[in-house]
Amino acid sequence: MPDLEPEDILTRAAAWKGEGRGVALATVVTTWGSAPRPVGSQLAVDQEGRFIGSVSGGCIEGAVVQEAVEAIADGKPRLLDFGVSNTEAWDVGLACGGKIQIYVERLE
Amino acid sequence: MQRTILDQLQADRAAKIPVVLATALKTGEQGLLYLVGKQGARLWPPAVAEAARAALLADRSTTIETEAGPVFLNVFNPPLRLIVVGAVHITQALAPMARLAGYDVAVIDPRRAFASAERFPDVAISTAWPDEAMAALRPDLRTAVVTVTHDPKLDDPALAAALASDAFYIGSLGSRKTHAARLARLTKLGFGAADFARIHGPVGLDIGARSPAEIALAVLAQMTQRLRQQSPAPAPELAPEPAAAPEPAAES
Known part of the structure; x- marks a missing residue:
C-alpha cells in the first residue's frame, strides 16, 4: 500500500527542535485563485535552511525558506504575499495563476 | 509558536x-x-x-x-475512519480504496471465515458482535459506517449504533425491498424518519455499478460527496437508484 499521507510536518519540527536546532514553521494561511497548495499546508525549516513539506509545489519554497531562516534568527513572525505567475503555475501543473499568503513563525 | x-x-x-x-x-x-x-x-x-x-x-x-x-x-481533525460491517467481497475492494482516500478502515464480522487476515491484509478486523464492536470503535463526526452483510442479525445492531452516533455517513447495502424491510425493523427499535434520512440505502451513488469493486467505488464516492458537500442526507423516497446491490448469493 503506497503511503500517500504527507510526512508529518509538526512531528518533524518538534523533533528538530528537540535536537537543539532552530526551527520555523511556514503555513499557507490564505489563497486566491488556483493556488497550488491548500490553506493549512506547512513547511518546517531549520536554521541551516533544510526543510520538509511544501507550501506551493516548488515555486516559492526558496524565498520562504530564506525568510524562515531570518525568522529563526530574529524571532519575528512574518506574513508573506506571493503571486503565482501563469508561467510558474504552469510549471506546477496549474492552468492559471493564483496568489498565496504565508505566515512564518519561529518555534520557541 | x-x-x-x-x-x-x-x-x-x-x-x-x-x-x-x-x-x-x-x-x-x-x-x-x-x-x-x-x-x-x-x-x-x-x-x-x-x-x-x-x-x-x-x-x-x-x-x-x-x-x-x-x-x-x-x-x-483526526483521521477519517470507515467502519464496514461485513467482511464480504465488496469490503475487500472498499477497504483498500478507502485507505487510499485517507480513511483508517476497520472491518467487523463475527463470522471468522469471512473476517480472516488472509482476506483482509493490513486491515483492523473485529470478530466481536457488531453492537460490541461498534461500542468499542465509537464512531464520531469523522466516521463513515457501511453495512454490507444483508443479515439483520449483523446489520441491524450496527445501524442502531451508527444512528446513535455522530457518524457523518451511514450506508447500508441491499435492494429497495431489503431496505424497506430493514427500516420496518428499525422502526420497532424506536427509530424514525429523521434517523432513516441518515441512512443511504440502497447504498452508493448511481453509477450503474455491478462488480464488487464498482459498488465499492459508488459507496466511496457517496461518502466523499457527503463529507465534502455536506448536503443533507437524501430522504428515503428521493434516494438515488440502487447501485446494483447484489443479494448475498454472489458472496458465499
Whole structure:
C-alpha cells in the first residue's frame, strides 16, 4: 500500500527542535485563485535552511525558506504575499495563476 | 509558536481530538480551540470560536477577519475512519480504496471465515458482535459506517449504533425491498424518519455499478460527496437508484 499521507510536518519540527536546532514553521494561511497548495499546508525549516513539506509545489519554497531562516534568527513572525505567475503555475501543473499568503513563525 | 502550544497540539492529535490552532496574524498570538468547552475559547472573541467550530466541521482551514485583524484558523481533525460491517467481497475492494482516500478502515464480522487476515491484509478486523464492536470503535463526526452483510442479525445492531452516533455517513447495502424491510425493523427499535434520512440505502451513488469493486467505488464516492458537500442526507423516497446491490448469493 503506497503511503500517500504527507510526512508529518509538526512531528518533524518538534523533533528538530528537540535536537537543539532552530526551527520555523511556514503555513499557507490564505489563497486566491488556483493556488497550488491548500490553506493549512506547512513547511518546517531549520536554521541551516533544510526543510520538509511544501507550501506551493516548488515555486516559492526558496524565498520562504530564506525568510524562515531570518525568522529563526530574529524571532519575528512574518506574513508573506506571493503571486503565482501563469508561467510558474504552469510549471506546477496549474492552468492559471493564483496568489498565496504565508505566515512564518519561529518555534520557541 | 510556543512549545507548550505545539506539545498540546501534538497530544490532541495523538488522542484524535479535533482542534483548531488560531493565530492572530498581526500580533502572532496563538491558542487552541476545541469543539466542546475546554480552555482557550475565552481568550478569543465568540465569533472566532464559532468560526473555528465551523472550520472543524467543514474540515477546512481558513483566515477570518476580526476587529483586531486577521486570524488564521488551522484545522487539525483526526483521521477519517470507515467502519464496514461485513467482511464480504465488496469490503475487500472498499477497504483498500478507502485507505487510499485517507480513511483508517476497520472491518467487523463475527463470522471468522469471512473476517480472516488472509482476506483482509493490513486491515483492523473485529470478530466481536457488531453492537460490541461498534461500542468499542465509537464512531464520531469523522466516521463513515457501511453495512454490507444483508443479515439483520449483523446489520441491524450496527445501524442502531451508527444512528446513535455522530457518524457523518451511514450506508447500508441491499435492494429497495431489503431496505424497506430493514427500516420496518428499525422502526420497532424506536427509530424514525429523521434517523432513516441518515441512512443511504440502497447504498452508493448511481453509477450503474455491478462488480464488487464498482459498488465499492459508488459507496466511496457517496461518502466523499457527503463529507465534502455536506448536503443533507437524501430522504428515503428521493434516494438515488440502487447501485446494483447484489443479494448475498454472489458472496458465499
